[in-house]
Amino acid sequence: MSPEKLVRMANQIATFFASQPGTDQAERVAAHLKDFWGPEMRSELKSYVAAGHGGDVDELVVRALPLI
Amino acid sequence: MRDFVIPTDDRDMGTPAKVGAPVTLSIDGIEVTVPEGTSVMRAAAEAGIQVPKLCATDSVEAFGSCRLCVVEIEGRRGTPASCTTPVAEGMVVHTQAEKVKKVRKGVMELYISDHPLDCLTCAANGDCELQDMAGVVGLRDVRYEAPPEAPLANHFAARDTSGEANPEWLPKDTSNPYFTYDPSKCIVCSRCVRACEEVQGTFALTIEGRGFDSRVSAGGPGDDFLSSDCVSCGACVQACPTATLQEKSVIELGTPTRSVVTTCAYCGVGCSFKAELNGDELVRMVPYKHGKANRGHSCVKGRFAWGYANHAERILNPMIRETIDEPWREVSWEEALSFAAGRLKRIQERHGRKSVGVITSSRCTNEETYLVQKLTRAVFGNNNTDTCARVCHSPTGYGLGQTFGTSAGTQDFDSVMAADVVVVIGANPTDGHPVFASRLKKRLREGAKLIVIDPRRIDLVKSAHVEAAHHLPLRPGTNVAVVTALAHVIVTEKLYDEAFIRDRCDWDEFEEYAEFVSDLRHSPEMTEMQTGVPAEELRAAARLYATGGNGAIYYGLGVTEHSQGSTTVMGIANLAMLTGNIGRDGVGVNPLRGQNNVQGSCDMGSFPHELPGYRHVKNADVRAIFENAWGVEIDPEPGLRIPNMLDAAVAGQFKGLYCQGEDILQSDPDTKHVAAGLAAMECVIVHDLFLNETANYAHVFLPGSTFLEKDGTFTNAERRINRVRKVMAPRNGYADWEITQMLARAMGADWHYTHPAQIMEEIAATTPSFAGVTYDLLEDVGSVQWPCNEATPEGSPIMHVDGFVRGKGRLMITEYVATDERTGPRFPLLLTTGRILSQYNVGAQTRRTANTVWHQEDVLEVHPHDAELRGIKEGDWVRLASRSGETALRATLTDRVSPGVVYTTFHHPGTQANVITTDYSDWATNCPEYKVTAVQVSLSNGPTDWQKDYAAQAERARRVLPAAE
Numbered sequence A: 001m002s003p004e005k006l007v008r009m010a011n012q013i014a015t016f017f018a019s020q021p022g023t024d025q026a027e028r029v030a031a032h033l034k035d036f037w038g039p040e041m042r043s044e045l046k047s048y049v050a051a052g053h054g055g056d057v058d059e060l061v062v063r064a065l066p067l068i
Numbered sequence B: 001m002r003d004f005v006i007p008t009d010d011r012d013m014g015t016p017a018k019v020g021a022p023v024t025l026s027i028d029g030i031e032v033t034v035p036e037g038t039s040v041m042r043a044a045a046e047a048g049i050q051v052p053k054l055c056a057t058d059s060v061e062a063f064g065s066c067r068l069c070v071v072e073i074e075g076r077r078g079t080p081a082s083c084t085t086p087v088a089e090g091m092v093v094h095t096q097a098e099k100v101k102k103v104r105k106g107v108m109e110l111y112i113s114d115h116p117l118d119c120l121t122c123a124a125n126g127d128c129e130l131q132d133m134a135g136v137v138g139l140r141d142v143r144y145e146a147p148p149e150a151p152l153a154n155h156f157a158a159r160d161t162s163g164e165a166n167p168e169w170l171p172k173d174t175s176n177p178y179f180t181y182d183p184s185k186c187i188v189c190s191r192c193v194r195a196c197e198e199v200q201g202t203f204a205l206t207i208e209g210r211g212f213d214s215r216v217s218a219g220g221p222g223d224d225f226l227s228s229d230c231v232s233c234g235a236c237v238q239a240c241p242t243a244t245l246q247e248k249s250v251i252e253l254g255t256p257t258r259s260v261v262t263t264c265a266y267c268g269v270g271c272s273f274k275a276e277l278n279g280d281e282l283v284r285m286v287p288y289k290h291g292k293a294n295r296g297h298s299c300v301k302g303r304f305a306w307g308y309a310n311h312a313e314r315i316l317n318p319m320i321r322e323t324i325d326e327p328w329r330e331v332s333w334e335e336a337l338s339f340a341a342g343r344l345k346r347i348q349e350r351h352g353r354k355s356v357g358v359i360t361s362s363r364c365t366n367e368e369t370y371l372v373q374k375l376t377r378a379v380f381g382n383n384n385t386d387t388c389a390r391v392c393h394s395p396t397g398y399g400l401g402q403t404f405g406t407s408a409g410t411q412d413f414d415s416v417m418a419a420d421v422v423v424v425i426g427a428n429p430t431d432g433h434p435v436f437a438s439r440l441k442k443r444l445r446e447g448a449k450l451i452v453i454d455p456r457r458i459d460l461v462k463s464a465h466v467e468a469a470h471h472l473p474l475r476p477g478t479n480v481a482v483v484t485a486l487a488h489v490i491v492t493e494k495l496y497d498e499a500f501i502r503d504r505c506d507w508d509e510f511e512e513y514a515e516f517v518s519d520l521r522h523s524p525e526m527t528e529m530q531t532g533v534p535a536e537e538l539r540a541a542a543r544l545y546a547t548g549g550n551g552a553i554y555y556g557l558g559v560t561e562h563s564q565g566s567t568t569v570m571g572i573a574n575l576a577m578l579t580g581n582i583g584r585d586g587v588g589v590n591p592l593r594g595q596n597n598v599q600g601s602c603d604m605g606s607f608p609h610e611l612p613g614y615r616h617v618k619n620a621d622v623r624a625i626f627e628n629a630w631g632v633e634i635d636p637e638p639g640l641r642i643p644n645m646l647d648a649a650v651a652g653q654f655k656g657l658y659c660q661g662e663d664i665l666q667s668d669p670d671t672k673h674v675a676a677g678l679a680a681m682e683c684v685i686v687h688d689l690f691l692n693e694t695a696n697y698a699h700v701f702l703p704g705s706t707f708l709e710k711d712g713t714f715t716n717a718e719r720r721i722n723r724v725r726k727v728m729a730p731r732n733g734y735a736d737w738e739i740t741q742m743l744a745r746a747m748g749a750d751w752h753y754t755h756p757a758q759i760m761e762e763i764a765a766t767t768p769s770f771a772g773v774t775y776d777l778l779e780d781v782g783s784v785q786w787p788c789n790e791a792t793p794e795g796s797p798i799m800h801v802d803g804f805v806r807g808k809g810r811l812m813i814t815e816y817v818a819t820d821e822r823t824g825p826r827f828p829l830l831l832t833t834g835r836i837l838s839q840y841n842v843g844a845q846t847r848r849t850a851n852t853v854w855h856q857e858d859v860l861e862v863h864p865h866d867a868e869l870r871g872i873k874e875g876d877w878v879r880l881a882s883r884s885g886e887t888a889l890r891a892t893l894t895d896r897v898s899p900g901v902v903y904t905t906f907h908h909p910g911t912q913a914n915v916i917t918t919d920y921s922d923w924a925t926n927c928p929e930y931k932v933t934a935v936q937v938s939l940s941n942g943p944t945d946w947q948k949d950y951a952a953q954a955e956r957a958r959r960v961l962p963a964a965e
């Protein structure tokens, strides 16, 4: 799947949880990705970020990725 | 099991039921107790006595014009009409006193003297109340004779014996495609006029003229039924006691002799119908009086638009082809299924277990949907299942799940009759959910207030005898800002229901939420610039909802199909919790579901992350239930959603799809991307009635059955599980559940269901909210609303009564985030999409009925101001372009849309509105953002090259080789 699309979708999720109260936003982004994204999509996003293309990825997503 | 249900008590009780204190009276020596306010006529009917009547029927209030229903009441003078006389304690009524019998004969004689006595060849022969009443009152002769100086003082003879034309005679009006109006048979009882007003709420009919000259008239002078405001709901036809308003199908085929109660297969209202037949020939569909969703009403689709079942283009034999550029080859079921199974297995061997998947149908039954998701989870061995709810109400599932704990509307439809303030957000009920709209309008005429939040001035904003108190015409895409601003007003003006929040929600969460919404940036004055909604109007609407009594919210796809669809749903739930409008009659949060079984298809585990009953696949205990029932291991990871399947297909990872009753190529956004995904697959199996657009990319076509040809259940928007009953044998040979079973067996599964009731048993055994549902229960009580289990054995009309499903209700922070889809110099207008009454979704069925007289093509609504800037006139062809693609259609100029906004429907494949829509989607669920696309509109000469190429490709892809001899 195109990485741009995965990043856009992940960033949208992060934008929502960033607006939520509390200190567990990264956990909640991770939980959402685990609940709704298939494992292939998650690992594609992970390898995209691991390969150093993190620039366009929301910081909250970057923090969530190790949790999934 | 009884397959055919002949309704036991389908009698016309004469006048509507009332509620009130009990009143006891005596009728012909029989003691009967009825609620206060009941008519003497209805009380008699309760006692088993039918008082003769013509102008009364129990769908409308009595009018008292025919005087056939007169009775004698001891201690009262004269002969009062029983339909308009309310009961009183101790009343003694005689229905067959000598003087009333005489009055009745006189009345009948007058009627019959002006009626053509061609009963034997009349379409209503045997189904005519005038005939019946003439019989009941014992009319034996008609003594009236026309005076010699005016031999044509009648309405029924076109000419007199000398050939002179009769000025009183009017020709039949056959303009409506489904029924005729024959003035020569009219007895001017006004039942039709009252039905159109009271039941349907359209006010299309009037009685023109007085006395002998009075006539039923549709619309204004010069109008016929088709050109009038009539929406062809059939309520007047149903109410008419004679052949004056008569279904064309009955005229053609004769009066039906048997009936089967079943459920409409069009929209989420889920109306109950009596399918009336002779043998296995369907003659008409009549709304079923005891249907709890529709209470005897219907719309043009369910009532009349069933002809597609016999349309010439319906495919009845399975077909296959090696590649999609070949013509189709008709083959046997065995060959088609082994071809399909062979390909799917080969794909899985080469590309892995997860390289195939299914799409379940929101038009098929619960049982069929359950089997399709079972096919992928138990036979393919993955969770790649999705359904068209992805593109409509998936945000409802997520949003209501987060806030209330379960994904469903909170009320039954009856509840609207107890609402004081109704908020309609992003929905157009008069077109999308017409029978619900009729009830809503009835309630509004009784005095309830209406708030409409929609970019367009939908019909409800102002129509006959209905006017919205507030219309908030927001800019498409700003729902969250508007809903949060409403909450801002409610919280900052302290209009919230503190007792309810303390009791039913978490107070700390409320305080956090209150702080968030109280921020000045959410005030109507600050958001007005973004949303275009005048601040004062928004404040007034918020105050009305919070303080106007029972507040009920109904919303549709204008809420969900946005990049913040899920957030808006949560915002709506917040409003209901803040104001305590949840958990009782007359309030609630109600998603208006699009397709007939979209609720059911979600309930049945069609989503890739959820097993039936909305339970996540990650939960080992839930998986264990199904693992035990099915004897397989279930993948604990969520599968692919429709857009993900297509993306994965383009990337070469997803190769095979079984798509039941769903046309993703037409209904899903960004057509070119969908086409590319489908074209990249090696085995696309389309299971449908017609060669739909998706079938252009299919390798296997399995012909489907219509709702008339199978047993099962549909679940409507109020969670009501209604029976679908087999009315005739499937013309394609098998019901859809049988076909899915055959495919599963061809793949090696050991399935052997012999009736859908067994599938329901399996659903009940595995899914707690369905635990009490059986076909026997449905036979007994008609329908039930889930949850139906030990605690609620007859179902649950209203949810969250004593507490939320999730425990405490959860107020969620709803920050507005503008969509990435923005207007700019290249695409300065916002396109939003919707639907109209006569057509249904992608139109596969309705386009194949006479409903096309109302909507031959999709048109683009443009505000006159935007049109003038571009030199566009009414009816011009225009080019509609977005960054995804372009199409062409005709324009119509209207101020229903605000300047800067254009609107179209998506019922016709030629229009290809989804070539324009983008692949942006809801953040939580990937529900596509259909309701906002930045576009440009300009004059054009006709269809675009893409439309022409597409039509040519579709033409090629639909070739079928003649069957080998």
Ligand code: SF4
Residues within 6 Å of the ligand: B192, B195, B196, B200, B202, B203, B204, B205, B218, B229, B230, B231, B232, B233, B234, B235, B236, B237
């Ligand atoms: S069909 Fe419905 S809308 Fe049309 S005239 Fe009859 S009742 Fe009114």
Ligand code: SF4
Residues within 6 Å of the ligand: B185, B186, B187, B188, B189, B190, B191, B192, B193, B216, B236, B239, B240, B241, B242, B244, B245
């Ligand atoms: S058309 Fe039928 S219902 Fe209407 S006034 Fe005439 S007879 Fe009565």
Ligand code: SF4
Residues within 6 Å of the ligand: B264, B265, B266, B267, B268, B269, B270, B271, B294, B298, B299, B300, B301, B302, B303, B433, B434, B435, B436
């Ligand atoms: S389409 Fe909807 S409103 Fe119309 S008859 Fe069918 S279920 Fe009822």
Ligand code: FES
Residues within 6 Å of the ligand: B052, B053, B054, B055, B056, B063, B064, B065, B066, B067, B068, B069, B070, B081, B082, B083, B084
């Ligand atoms: S039925 Fe009562 S007056 Fe006509």
